[in-house]
Amino acid sequence: MARSTHTTPSGFLLPSIHSAEPFFTQQPNPTTQSKQTETWSRLILSYARHRNLFFVRVEDAETAGGEWDEILRNERIKRKVMPPHLSHILSEMVAKNQAAYEPPKQTRSVLLYWRLPEEWAEVLHQWVTSTGQLTTILTFYEITDPPVPSPLSGIPAVLLRKAIAILGKTGRAQIISIADGEGARFFAATGK
Amino acid sequence: MALARFTKPVDGTIPVPALLYDDEDVVTNQDGVGIYDGSVKSPLHQTGVLTLTSHRLFFISVPTPSDSFSLDLSHIVQTDYYAGLLRSSAKITLRLNASTDGKTDAVSGDSSEDGEWATWECEVCGNRNGPGLSPAKAAVCSLCGVPRAISSSGSTTPRALPSQAKTSLTSTSLPALTTGGAGSPGSSPDGSSDIIACPACTFHNHPSLRVCEICATPLPRPPSSNLAMRSLTASPAPSAALASGDASSMRLSFRKGGDKAFYAALKRALHGKRWQVTKTTNTRPYNTQDTVAGGVSGIMTSVQNNAQQRNTSISTALSDLEALMSQAQHMVALASELTEQIRVAEAKAKAEGRGSLSDGTEEGEAANFIQTSLAQLGLSMTNAPVTQDMMKDERKWMEELARELSGLTQQERKKTSGIMRGRGIVALDEVWGGWNRARGVALIPPSTFLQVLALLPSYTSPPLLMRTFPSGLSVLHTPRYTHVAFTSRLSSLIALSGPRTTLEVAREERVTVPLAGEMIAEVERDGEICRDEVQIEGPFGGGRDVRWWINVFEDYVWDGQQDT
Structure with a gap:
């Protein structure tokens, strides 16, 4: 055998x-x-x-x-x-x-969850930081389908929302309602 | 003439026992009988079977069953016997009473058509009386004993109406009857309206009751004449005067003998008067004695009597069985005694240097005969079964039983004769059944059997062990079939020759497929093996094929894609 x-x-x-x-x-x-x-x-x-x-x-x-x-x-x-x-x-x-x-x-x-939502939150924050998009408002579409492929390409909105919510707890992100859907604004890590 | 007047045609194609009333019994029968009507041969009734019952005489014609008839024994007033001479065969002459003839025409003549084989409901207790009772019995309710009222049945059932018309018609046409029984036709319509109020509870009772149906208080006697008396007042028909000796007699000619025995039986039957006995006890229990026989209490008593009779017959049957069992014990004692004697005789013969007993001597033949007859009776055991009364205490009894069982399971002489039949594993029920079959008597109950099994390993070599599978199946097995031994054998089988189905394992182990399934399931529960189920597409909906593998998950270490 x-x-x-x-x-x-x-x-x-x-x-x-x-x-x-x-x-x-x-x-x-x-x-x-x-x-x-x-x-x-x-x-x-x-x-x-x-x-x-x-x-x-x-x-x-x-x-x-x-x-x-x-x-x-x-x-x-x-x-x-x-x-x-x-x-x-x-x-x-x-x-x-x-x-x-x-x-x-x-x-x-x-x-x-081949990455846990917490892990996704870290990946997201890192990507936002590394692409210099802190404090700018990003739509969900811009995150899930960026022009340059990222680790977050294709991430479902449900999972993304969970990740943003986790970041929001530590004050590093904020969900904003915009005209054609939802968006998020990210902040630099505070107190770290 | 006598034939036409006294006999009733019956369907000869039906066997006689099927024609009988419920309370009627066959006494005897005789074939090769011819009938004389008066003194002349009756041409239609020359070859037939004569059957005598307690109530009637049946003649079943052999060549033409449609010409068969029956004759009520109550008509017979006298019998003469003629022994026969040279070519003339023995004959019995029956003299028939013409006076009873008229009565039966009026009373039971109509009831034989619609009453005899029809059910009727008693208007007092509501009991539905079935068909098949003799005319005497059918005239009263079988449960409460109240006579069947012709008038009331006439008013409730339209079928009985013409019968009443017929009664009145015959009474007018026969002047003797009208004068003799003047009150009888008028009394029955009157009787239904003549309700008797109970002096104690004021319940309105049926006129034929002597005690109140509700409270069993004796009722005041109704002024009108009573129903039971009516039949007795019937007077002889006028035709009786015309009847000569010839017209009211018939002869039975016994062409094939048997006349003496038949005549004796006929005499007995006539003397017994079964048709009358039932009539007198049942038609007037109210006039004569017990006041409890009527009403609700009467019904209760009759039900109680029935139950008591049933109890008696059951206990009789059981005592028969017990007697049989004690007889069987005697047989066994005898058998063991005989075996013992043979053994002693054989030992003696050997000591005297004559060799075996079965060498043609007289003794040897006798011994052989005893042995074969014992074997035929199923009692050929080397020693009699151990029974509890042979033993002093429980423990010794169990030990003896264990020894006996071990002898049965491991008979060394022939591999196939023991219960195990050379197999290493056998179901418990089979052992139990086989043991009890071998014992024949003093059977072992399952509870004792289970107790004995605990002792069995110490009396057997190799030890026989008991094992219960999770499904509840219990088996006796040799050490080869212990769980551990089987597991290692199965594992090596799979390791050597690849995955196996249950069927293949069963074949390899020479056990039945369900048993192999049980054993494998236990190994699987240990996690030694794992299964591979394949859905097989077949013409009949397919099925599932299970192959057994060595547990591939047990020591598995991930060797696939490593996450980056």
């Missing part, structure tokens, strides 16, 4: 366990299952970071052709993750604060 790592077309290095058939079956043994779920969570977060993905849905396991196919399916061993299994993994991730149901009050879709 020599299993090896595998590199996907998108350049992601799959772990060797991804080519083991039992990895795609939900294990009934609680110890085995927690270990399995832990490995799956890591794989999902790692892949999301690699592809800059923010959402995963249970539907991704049901239908082929999505952006998650590379890890939710393994055509070499003819296995795929069953939707109930993925649903279980996602609920475990939410419980461990590795993800959050988005929109809330449903369990079919999650927002992945």
